[in-house]
Every structure is written in structure tokens, then in C-alpha cells.
Amino acid sequence: MSKNEFLKELRDYLTGQVSAPEVEDSIRYYDKYISDQASGGMSERAVVESLGDPRIIGRSIVDAAARKKTEGSAASRGYENTSASGTSSRKDRSSHGKVTPDKLKLYGTIAIILLVVIVILVAITRIVAFFLPLIIVVFLATYIIKHWGDRR
CATH class of the missing domain: 1.20.5 (Single alpha-helices involved in coiled-coils or other helix-helix interfaces)
Known part of the structure; x- marks a missing residue:
């Protein structure tokens, strides 16, 4: 698989699953990575083969973006801790484990x-x-x- 084919498959997989800036960042990253490795002596095809299936890489990018989004929203709003009586107390995740x-x-x-x-x-x-x-x-x-x- 060529560099362009790899990047096209990765872009196709990511489009619609993560934001457009995240798609562009990922494409730029892998484009630069492949170019850097190729300038270091490896062929583009060998670099692309060492990366593996672009859909698997895309899946890990989607998962990481979802995790980042979930962690970011939970940290910004805190989380609710509801007791048996139905009352809730707000706790900030940033203080978890701290004195x-x-x-x-x-x-x-x-x-x-x-x-x-x-x-x-x-x-x-x-x-x-x-x-x-x-x-x-x-x-x-x-x-x-x-x-x-x-x-x-």
C-alpha cells in the first residue's frame, strides 16, 4: 500500500467519527511520520507496512478522542455522588486522592x-x-x- 492510499483510507475511516480538526491533525501526523521515516532510509511502502491497517489506527484515534472527550467533560462539570437518601453531593475529580x-x-x-x-x-x-x-x-x-x- 502506498503512502497516499494509507492516508486516504485513514481519512475515510476518521471522517464523521471525529472532528474535522482531529482528522486533519491525524493525517498531518502520519504524513509527516511516513515522510520522516522514508527520509531516514526506509521505503514508504515499508513504513506503511510497519504501521499496519489504517482502519485499526483510525479506531484507536476514535477511541482516544472519545476517552478524551468523556474525561474532559467529567472533569469540567465534576460528578454527582448520590446517597441512599437521594441527596447528592458534588465532588471535583481533581481533588480525588489528595489531602x-x-x-x-x-x-x-x-x-x-x-x-x-x-x-x-x-x-x-x-x-x-x-x-x-x-x-x-x-x-x-x-x-x-x-x-x-x-x-x-
Whole structure:
């Protein structure tokens, strides 16, 4: 297949499926690609054969254009998240997966609460450890006095 036949089949496939500027951009791209490869030492026919069927290339261009259009429109308008109660909240896809100020505030609050709980537990442990010998001595003394007091 010649370069002109390849480009004609590609144009025929793309026309009506993608916008006219996208058709022209694709044709220009493949025209330049084939010319560049041919000037590098390959024959035009070999370059065209290495590209494969122009309809398969056209299908991938159509799919990419549809994906680009879908992603672009979803990002520009956001998307609706409807809960079971029927209310909807609007979310922006650009913030998906990012730490927002609200999340940062929540994480900070959780960290502070955990820190306070840890400090309280450490304080209780130290107080008990400090007074434990005294408590043991008092209990032993009370037991001994009570035990020895009953024998007399």
C-alpha cells in the first residue's frame, strides 16, 4: 500500500467519527511520520507496512478522542455522588486522592486525641509505679497487724 492510499483510507475511516480538526491533525501526523521515516532510509511502502491497517489506527484515534472527550467533560462539570437518601453531593475529580484541608483538620484532631490518650496512660502508669511499693508496704503492714493482732 502506498503512502497516499494509507492516508486516504485513514481519512475515510476518521471522517464523521471525529472532528474535522482531529482528522486533519491525524493525517498531518502520519504524513509527516511516513515522510520522516522514508527520509531516514526506509521505503514508504515499508513504513506503511510497519504501521499496519489504517482502519485499526483510525479506531484507536476514535477511541482516544472519545476517552478524551468523556474525561474532559467529567472533569469540567465534576460528578454527582448520590446517597441512599437521594441527596447528592458534588465532588471535583481533581481533588480525588489528595489531602484536602478538611481531611488535614480531621487527621490533626485524631493525632491530638491519640497523643492526649497516650500521655494520660503514661501518667497513670508512672503514678501507679511510683506508689506501688508504698501500697504493697501498707497492705502488708495491715495484714501483719491484723494477723498478729488476732493471735494475741
